[in-house]
Amino acid sequence: MSNDIFKLGGLEFESRLLTGTGKYADDSVIPDVCKASGSQIITVALRRVDLESETGNVMDFIPKHMQLLPNTSGARTAEEAVRIARLAKAMGCGNWIKIEVISDNKYLLPDGYETAKATEILTKEGFVVLPYVNADLYIARSLVDAGAAAVMPLGAPIGTNRGLKTREMVRILIDEIDLPIIVDAGIGRPSEACEAMEMGADACLVNTAIATASDPALMGKAFSRAVKAGRDAYLSGPGAKHSHAKASSPLTGFLHEG
Amino acid sequence: MSFYPICAEYNDAPLAEQFGSVTEQDVRRALNKNTLGPEDFLALLSPAAVPLIEEMAAKANQLTLQHFGRTIQLFTPLYMANFCTNKCVYCGFNTKNNIPRSQLGPEELEKEAKAIAATGLKQLLILTGDARAKSSPEYIESAVKILRKHFPSVSIEIYAMTEEEYSRLVEVGVDGMTMFQETYNEVLYPELHPAGPKHDYRFRLDAPERACKAGMRVVNIGALLGLDDWRHDALKTGIHAAYLQNEYPEVDIAVSLPRIRTHVGDAFTPKSLVSDTNLVQNMLALRIFLPRCGITISTREAPDFRENILPLGVTRMSAGVSTEVGGHTGDEEEEKVGQFDISDERSVDEMCEVLRKHGYQPVFKDWHPLQEAS
Amino acid sequence: MIVKLNGKDAELSGKTTVLGLLESRNLPPESVVVEINMEIIPAENYGSTEINDGDHLEILRFVGGG
Numbered sequence: 001m002s003n004d005i006f007k008l009g010g011l012e013f014e015s016r017l018l019t020g021t022g023k024y025a026d027d028s029v030i031p032d033v034c035k036a037s038g039s040q041i042i043t044v045a046l047r048r049v050d051l052e053s054e055t056g057n058v059m060d061f062i063p064k065h066m067q068l069l070p071n072t073s074g075a076r077t078a079e080e081a082v083r084i085a086r087l088a089k090a091m092g093c094g095n096w097i098k099i100e101v102i103s104d105n106k107y108l109l110p111d112g113y114e115t116a117k118a119t120e121i122l123t124k125e126g127f128v129v130l131p132y133v134n135a136d137l138y139i140a141r142s143l144v145d146a147g148a149a150a151v152m153p154l155g156a157p158i159g160t161n162r163g164l165k166t167r168e169m170v171r172i173l174i175d176e177i178d179l180p181i182i183v184d185a186g187i188g189r190p191s192e193a194c195e196a197m198e199m200g201a202d203a204c205l206v207n208t209a210i211a212t213a214s215d216p217a218l219m220g221k222a223f224s225r226a227v228k229a230g231r232d233a234y235l236s237g238p239g240a241k242h243s244h245a246k247a248s249s250p251l252t253g254f255l256h257e258g
Numbered sequence: 259m260s261f262y263p264i265c266a267e268y269n270d271a272p273l274a275e276q277f278g279s280v281t282e283q284d285v286r287r288a289l290n291k292n293t294l295g296p297e298d299f300l301a302l303l304s305p306a307a308v309p310l311i312e313e314m315a316a317k318a319n320q321l322t323l324q325h326f327g328r329t330i331q332l333f334t335p336l337y338m339a340n341f342c343t344n345k346c347v348y349c350g351f352n353t354k355n356n357i358p359r360s361q362l363g364p365e366e367l368e369k370e371a372k373a374i375a376a377t378g379l380k381q382l383l384i385l386t387g388d389a390r391a392k393s394s395p396e397y398i399e400s401a402v403k404i405l406r407k408h409f410p411s412v413s414i415e416i417y418a419m420t421e422e423e424y425s426r427l428v429e430v431g432v433d434g435m436t437m438f439q440e441t442y443n444e445v446l447y448p449e450l451h452p453a454g455p456k457h458d459y460r461f462r463l464d465a466p467e468r469a470c471k472a473g474m475r476v477v478n479i480g481a482l483l484g485l486d487d488w489r490h491d492a493l494k495t496g497i498h499a500a501y502l503q504n505e506y507p508e509v510d511i512a513v514s515l516p517r518i519r520t521h522v523g524d525a526f527t528p529k530s531l532v533s534d535t536n537l538v539q540n541m542l543a544l545r546i547f548l549p550r551c552g553i554t555i556s557t558r559e560a561p562d563f564r565e566n567i568l569p570l571g572v573t574r575m576s577a578g579v580s581t582e583v584g585g586h587t588g589d590e591e592e593e594k595v596g597q598f599d600i601s602d603e604r605s606v607d608e609m610c611e612v613l614r615k616h617g618y619q620p621v622f623k624d625w626h627p628l629q630e631a632s
Numbered sequence: 633m634i635v636k637l638n639g640k641d642a643e644l645s646g647k648t649t650v651l652g653l654l655e656s657r658n659l660p661p662e663s664v665v666v667e668i669n670m671e672i673i674p675a676e677n678y679g680s681t682e683i684n685d686g687d688h689l690e691i692l693r694f695v696g697g698g
Contacts, residue, residue, distance in 0.1 A: 020698030027696060045697025048638040048690060049664060057663055058696050071697050083670075087692055090665045090672045158698075175293045176504070185698075200293075207698030237287055251315035254566040255535045 004235060006203060008041070008180055009096060009128035009149045011067065015040045016197065017227045018069070018182065019220065020207025021058050023159075029216050030061040037220030041067045043098055043207065045074070046088050068093040069130065076103040078117035085122050097122060098152070099131040108158045112139035116146055123147030132184050135169035140177045150179050152205065155196065156186025159208050163192040167199070174200040190219075190226030197230025260464050261501050265494060269444050273490050280304035289317060294547045299496050302543035303489050311539055318545040319569045325550050330613055331574040331621045332606065333381035334374055335415070337583045337597070338362050338401055342387030344454030346440070348485065348518060348526040350597045351387045353454070360583050361392055367401055371408040373586045377578050377606040380623035381411040383436060385597075388417040388456055395423050399430050406431040410626045413476065417455060418465035424472030434476035435469035437462065438514065441485040442494035446529075450485060466498075470506035475625075477502060478554055480514035483537070484528035488517070492540045496547055503548065512552030512574065515540055519558050519598045534563060538570060545571035557602040561612075564602055568616050577602075577609040633685035644683065651678040654691070664693045 006013040020043040021030060034042065042062055062068065070088035075081035078101065085097040099122070101114040115131045116139060122129050128149045133139050135153035143151050153170050156162035163186060164170065173181050180202035187193050193204045206223050213219035277300065285307045288298035301307060302314060339361035342351040350357070362370060374382065382405055386393035398416060405412050413434025414427060424435065439462060441447055447459045456462060466477045479498055481491035495513055502511045517532040541553060554574040555564060564575065580586055581596030604612070610620040633644055644653070650673055654661050666673045667690040673681050683689065 021696040022698040024696060043698055044694040046665075046692050047695045049659060049693050051638060051657060051691075054658075057693065059663065059694055068694075070694065073697050086672060087665045087667060088694075090674065091694065092662070092675065093694075171292065176507075205698075211698075250312050251319055251569055252311050252538060254562075255311070255538060 004231065006180070008203075009130075013040045013067075014038070015224070015227075016203040016231055017193075017224050018043070018184075018203055018205035019210060020044075020205065021062065021211075022207050023211040024216065025211075027056060027058055027061045030058070031063060032217040033210060033220040034063050034066060036217040037210070037224045039066070039220070039224070041069050043069045043071050043205070045071055046084055046091075047074070067096065069096050069098050071098040071100050071132075072118070073100050073102075075099075075101050075118075076111075077101065078114040078121070081114070081118040082121050085118070085127060086125075089127070094128075095126055096128045096130065099129060102158075110134060110154070112136060112142075115139070116142040119143055119148050120146035130182070135166040135173060137169075137172055137176060140173050140179075144177060144179060148179060150182050150202070151177055152182045152184040154185040155183050155192065156188075158185040160186055161188030161209055162186055163188055164196055167195075170196065170201065171199055190222045193223055194226040194230035194233075197227050198233045199230075200234050201230075203227070259467070259505060261467060261498055262460055262463055264497065264501060265442055265463060266444070268494050268497060269442070273493065274487070276300060277304045277489055280306040282306055282310070285310050289313060289546070296497055296500070299500075299543060299547040300493055302546055303492055303496075303539065307539060307543070308535065311535070311542065314539070314542040314546060315570055318542040318571045321545055321549045322569070322571050322573070326573050327619075328617055329619045329621045330568070330572065331381065331552075331624060332379060332577045332609065333383055333411075333413075333574065334377075334379050334576055334578050334606070335383045335385050335581065336370060336374065336405070337385050337581060337585060338367065338398075339386040339389070339393045340583050340597070341389035341392040342454075343390075344388045344456045345452050346454075346456065347450050347452070348482070348528070361386075361397075362401075362584055364400070364404060366584055366587075367404050370584060370586045371405050374578070375408040378610075378622060379578065379606055380409055381413070382409040383413050383415055383434075383576075385415045386417070388454060390417065390455070393417075395419065395426065399426060402427065402430045402432055410623050413474075413478075418458075418462045419468070421468040421472050424469045424474065428473045433474065434478065435466065435474045436478040436480075436514070437465045437469070438480045438482060438516070439463060439495070439498070440482045441491055442481060442498070443486040443490065446486050466502060467505070470502060470509045474509060476510045476512060476552070477506075478512040478514055478552070480516060480554075482516055482518055483532045483540070484518035484530055487530050488532045488536055488540065492543070496544050499544075499548055499551055503551065510552060511548075512554055513544060513548075514554040514556065515544075516556060516558055519601075538567060541567065541571045557600040558598065560601040561604060565612060565616060568613075568618055575609070577604070578606040579603075633683075635683060635686065636688040638689070638691060648683055649679055650681045650683065653683060653689075654678065659691065664691050666691050 006016045015038045017039045018041040019039040072081040072084040081101050099118050101111045112133050119129045119131050130150050132152045140151045156165040182203040183196040183201045184205040188209050210219045280301045284301040288301040340351050341359050415436040451457050466479050469477050481495045499511050499513050518528045552573045553571050555572045556576045557579040613620045
């Protein structure tokens with residue numbers, strides 16, 4: 001399936017695995033992860049410069065060919081997300097933004113209402129908006145109306161590595177929403193990313209599971225293959241499994257009588 | 259938005275070829291999916307699916323139980339008028355047929371309503387012929403006002419209207435709209451509907467969508483199976499229902515599966531005869547393709563058949579039916595002519611008893627407006 | 633003069649521009665974004681934008697994130 005192109009934000013990608021730059025023990029491994037995973041889209045966050053101590057610049061480790069996807073982490077309201085998005089754009093690395101609005105630090109679940117508000121404002125300003133939300137049909141519809149470029153439902157609460165807990169809800173989004181569905185957050189193992197792709201998700205964003213592996217580059221490669229395998233399975237159409245045992249009294253027996 | 263361009267694609271497609279090339283593996287794959295696409299629906303409607311009909315039945319049965327439980331909604335049609343300006347070659351109300359024509363006045367409506375309400379039914383489907391001059395939107399509005407006193411749910415099966423006209427009917431308390439495209443075949447359609455307002459294919463095709471926009475709670479579509487190759491119309495009907503479900507998720511979309519029956523007048527020969535197996539295959543395919551779609555079966559079908567299909571996907575049935583104007587109260591001696599002959603003449607009580615015997619609960623109404631219509 | 637710099641009071645000696653401030657802190661201008669009193673300063677204006685007493689400055693950069 002060499003012609004299976006992933007279209008997002010007006011661009012075309014071969015890889016359907018998005019990665020992040022958070023939680024690495026050492027950022028210098030990021031280039032290896034990017035190479036091994038084949039990922040073409042990578043997330044970063046925006047923070048105040050630490051003026052007291054010298055810190056490395058994460059940008060030094062991101063391969064130049066990659067599409068940068070800044071997020072609005074730290075935003076607690078739509079207003080703050082919009083502010084961060086505008087700052088990120090001023091960095092001169094494109095107009096993509098992953099909206100993330102979280103005001104509940106216990107569960108780190110995204111605020112769908114504020115996210116939709118921010119999405120609407122930013123799409124009008126020409127941003128390519130990728131909102132991170134709960135797997136909820138109504139929120140997803142409001143994001144479609146707001147002009148989002150994709151919907152990024154969570155598989156499980158952020159950073160939990162608990163897998164595709166929202167399976168049934170994500171399935172509904174895949175069926176009902178005419179935007180790319182990118183499963184973000186919660187995916188802990190390649191098999192879970194594979195399952196999401198096999199169900200028909202358009203892509204997966206995996207950060208923690210790769211960054212915190214003992215060998216991040218190898219895990220990046222594993223995720224790349226899992227995402228590809230799931231995608232191929234989805235495209236090939238799963239074969240039949242004989243789930244229906246023959247009923248003892250057939251439901252359609254009456255058609256053969258008389 | 260309109261279903262028209264989508265429908266046009268299907269009308270241009272080599273459907274006979276596509277149905278013919280489906281393999282048993284295609285059918286099994288479709289049966290194994292959680293969410294089916296149009297190509298899966300086509301596979302389930304194809305001749306290749308016939309040998310797998312029992313497996314389809316098992317899946318359709320499971321989906322129907324899951325989404326609707328063991329319930330059947332009962333309703334009855336009320337024929338308010340049979341004046342008609344159309345010349346549909348297969349219809350008993352065809353303007354060329356020399357039959358007595360009438361329209362119920364306020365008192366007769368009240369009488370009919372009382373007689374039907376006495377049977378316990380709560381859902382009424384009102385019908386007229388296609389004659390705007392005789393059965394005007396104003397006439398229908400005033401009739402609805404009378405009928406709503408006796409029925410919490412009144413739906414319409416009348417000529418195609420504008421969105422504004424549908425809105426006005428919603429305001430006076432109409433909650434459902436039924437509209438059969440008869441056939442989706444755009445070439446055949448004008449041949450079967452050579453004159454009258456119904457001649458306008460597109461205006462009719464978009465009518466269910468206008469009803470959705472106007473705020474109807476239930477929109478019921480269908481094709482009169484047999485006018486064209488039944489597989490073709492069954493496919494397009496399902497695609498139409500899927501389109502409406504997607505565009506108007508707030509509306510309950512239902513599909514009727516009428517097959518053509520005899521009536522007075524010119525002997526019309528249907529293009530394809532729809533056997534019991536065909537009709538069952540259509541119902542199963544539709545249920546598997548659209549698990550939450552309502553499926554309506556009328557009293558055109560025989561009592562045995564209606565009972566046999568209970569587990570297979572049907573959710574709504576008519577009962578205690580007369581297709582004659584004023585047929586619920588009129589003088590038995592008086593000669594009247596119905597739109598078509600019915601097969602299941604059992605009373606509402608008898609139907610309820612039969613349903614219970616099969617383990618199904620007859621449902622007379624499943625919702626009631628909180629606020630009375632103005 | 634005293635300004636608010638990334639949430640903390642900071643003493644700046646004499647008049648300076650955004651570019652001057654970044655250079656004095658060893659921050660490559662292309663690696664940061666600067667906001668003064670909630671207004672984003674376009675990079676091409678760093679050299680011409682003067683900092684005034686009491687300004688609220690935010691200097692941000694990309695860091696690792698998911």
